[in-house]
Amino acid sequence: MLFSDKSLTCKDCQKAFLFTAGEQDFYASKGLVHEPGRCPECRNRRKQQAIALNLPSVSAPGAIPPKLVDVSAVACAECGVETTVPFRPRLARPVYCKECYIKQKEAAAASAESAEVAVEAAPASTEAVVS
Numbered sequence: 001m002l003f004s005d006k007s008l009t010c011k012d013c014q015k016a017f018l019f020t021a022g023e024q025d026f027y028a029s030k031g032l033v034h035e036p037g038r039c040p041e042c043r044n045r046r047k048q049q050a051i052a053l054n055l056p057s058v059s060a061p062g063a064i065p066p067k068l069v070d071v072s073a074v075a076c077a078e079c080g081v082e083t084t085v086p087f088r089p090r091l092a093r094p095v096y097c098k099e100c101y102i103k104q105k106e107a108a109a110a111s112a113e114s115a116e117v118a119v120e121a122a123p124a125s126t127e128a129v130v131s
Ligand SMILES: [Zn+2]
Pocket: 010, 011, 012, 013, 014, 015, 038, 039, 040, 041, 042, 043
């Protein structure tokens, strides 16, 4: 379907604005059959107002609402099951599902205990190595 630029009149400010062929194509691709009633400026202003009304708790610009915490789907490094984590996993660190995470934690606690014993048994001459 071919589109050509169309001149429309804004409902809000009564200014003539161009409903370009590109925009018409975009509207058609979104399944929107109605022409925009407002010029881009008025649409933008309304959008900003809607955002301001919907997010009254966000006072500082750029503040992240608590609900928008990253949730990433990852595969468990241990059993391969797909799980979600409330953070963006770092590439260097394996991510585990809840079960494996608990297992890993227990294993880590156990190895930390033995590491502590090893440190105590090691001779206290590590400072001399730093040059
Ligand atoms: Zn307008």
